[in-house]
Amino acid sequence: MEALRYLLSLPRFADQGRTAYRPGLARMEALLAAMGCPHQAYPCVHIAGTNGKGSTASLLAAIAQAAGYRVGLHTSPHLWEVGERMRINGVPASAAWLERAVARYRPLFERVQPSFFEATVALSLLYFAEQQVDLAVVEVGLGGRLDATNIVHPRLAIITSIGLDHTDILGGTLAAIAREKAGIIKPGVPVLTAAQQPDALKVIRQTAARQQAPFHHLRDEVHLEAAVPAVSRMRLTVRTPVRRYVDLELGLSGPHQATNALLALRAAELTLPEVLDDPRPIWQGLRDVKRLSGLRGRFDVLQTHPLIVADVAHNPDGLAAVLKTVDQFHPPGTGRRYALWGALRDKDAPTMARQLVQAGFAVYVAAFENPRAWSAVELVALVQQAGGQVVGAGTVRDGWHLLQQRLDASDVLLITGSHQVVAALPPVLWLHAYASPAQIG
Template sequence: MTYDQTLEYLFTRLPMYQRVGKAAFKKDLTNTLKLLENLKNPHKKFKSVHVAGTNGKGTSAHGIAAIMQTAGYKTGLYTSPHLKNFTERIRINGKEVSPEFVIEFVKKVIPVIEEINPSFFEITVAMAFEYFATQKVDIAIIETGLGGRLDSTNVITPEVCLITNIGYDHMDMLGDTLEKIAAEKAGIIKKHVPVVIGETLPETAPVFEQIAENNEAVLIKAGISNWKPKVLVPAYLLKNMGGIESVIHELIRQGWDITEKHISDGVEKINELTGLKGRLQVLGESPLQIADVSHNVDGLKSLFDQINQLKKGQLHLIFGSVKEKALKPIFDLFPKETKLYWTQSSVPRALSVEELAIQGVMHGMEGECYQNVNEAIDAAKEKARPEDLILITGSTFVVAEVDEL
């Protein structure tokens, strides 16, 4: 198979949550363990850090990876979903996995794919672990998918775990209370493995404490970071720096050779070191154009708070969503006097622009409709003044389809 044929096989043969939603979510580790056993258990051949949470887990994973790279360690990084290219999910020192490895890996596991019918996510996790093992990384930073307890990544025994925060997202799969969601995320806590909690709430603190106690795991509550960035960075990177630093300090305690300079230098260069995209990413100037993958209430609140601090002119908001999202709490966050451009992505989960516009009207919001994000961007550029701000957000999949990303 060619690389394109290999990806076509993966995308069409395997259920992929990002495309079809809940039907692809498998709350069971059986398939992952079978895949890894078939590969001679690569997940047991490298050291790791495991990162879960509702918001900030991707940013935190990239931040930890950037610091470890800066400290001179050969660092694997597994994140999801990808924005432009499948290979973004699996990196070593910022370099994406090669198409050749993807082809050879899929060829090797086709018999077991046909036998057990794994999900897309289960296959990509196994692929990442095989790649990190064969490339002999010093450490790999592994981001969970949706949950924690039954997430496909939850077969590793890391040096330290990080749970960034808990918020209301994916409630149809993880539970309808903060306590239930926290219990799922806290499922990554392992026997005698330290766990950093980036943010605790009255509802979630007892859950973390009990599960850590049950596992005889040291629980570390992240403090507030004193890091002062020299460049514009997403507010949620600043918010997650306490957790990132606590993870690094635990690794230092364990004997890893990392300095405070490695921490500051690594995070300052997070984009170029790890290829982080879609987080307060500047696409153009005059008017300023920013793309951000925030898509739930907590993430969007943080984003709009930061946008307001920029003190630009008119906000031109290009917004799309997925079908299962509760939109009223999100609409309530939109800054007043915002010019709205409704759009949609091309994935099956996308909420149609027509339905989005109807929901907008129901909440007193009028916007123009565009069938894809690039048409919306062109329209916003025509109408915006140099001092205005164009913001593209609401869905990872909308941002992924921006041509200039």
């Protein structure tokens, strides 16, 4: 696996932060030109946003797959294997394919000097071309305007939400961040957004007008008439310009996932002619999103009594959505609340610590080997400063083994804060949420 080791040795934002961030498209243009411009071999949908873009991408990919498309799905970061970043009909690229592709293009990588993210985006687009996908759904990594994925020319651009994240790179205001996200809007290409804040929405509208791109605002076109929550899923009644959908089943939990589902539904209506006449792919895609797309780490219920949930929420907006969902199924006062939590240094850990404490969680601080991570000592101090109880500090697995001994049937354990926290859980925990070990990765 020498080639894979080389790939993992490239500058990685997950490990090095801003020093590994290489904005601009010159390297991507060089890589893809040398690969034969694989990104021009199939249509795609491009998705940016602060939160929800991975779920929205997975939901849309699942609907397209249910409609009979062979669907490539590029998302990041991965939980366990690099191949998760490039899935076809939910199945990650094999390590053998990656090994061959990296070995073949290593001289090109050494000449162009891409980051790890740029290299994996190029490999995703190459893989989709080689596998002859009918459609690719491509999630932005960071921002949009200067992101490596902005090399694609989509049939639809989606901007899910705008929040304060990566402010050191994208800017300190919602308008500045929206400007970067809106950079994925191409001339004449329709754009669909769920953004709500007036400052952010104004920027997106203005960018669309400047690019003569048809503008679709979710709130204006799609109406959620009813949402009935349940653990691991919910039922939705939705009205769109095409039809009224009664009692749709969504295989994800939380009000935020309802919004993501509406975005994916409307995106399917705008890009997949098949669903205009036959709504069955929408029903199947929303219901079976985890199986069809391979989506993991979004309010995954690993156990019900006690309630054990894993979610990769890594900023205050994302954590707020998860905590709201926990409240639906485990109201305050029902039992004790524990959180197994860690965070990377470019995230607003002080605010997240306050959120957990205010929601009544006692916290086990998870430290992991990453130079970008907040240290255990720092996170302990943040929880204590917020007036919360720290029940321990150590590795994710240490925290899991300690907390499982404390849990009663009426308690809840939330495992959150980072993809790296969720990825470090013992694999056996995922067998409750997924039918077989093969579905875990």
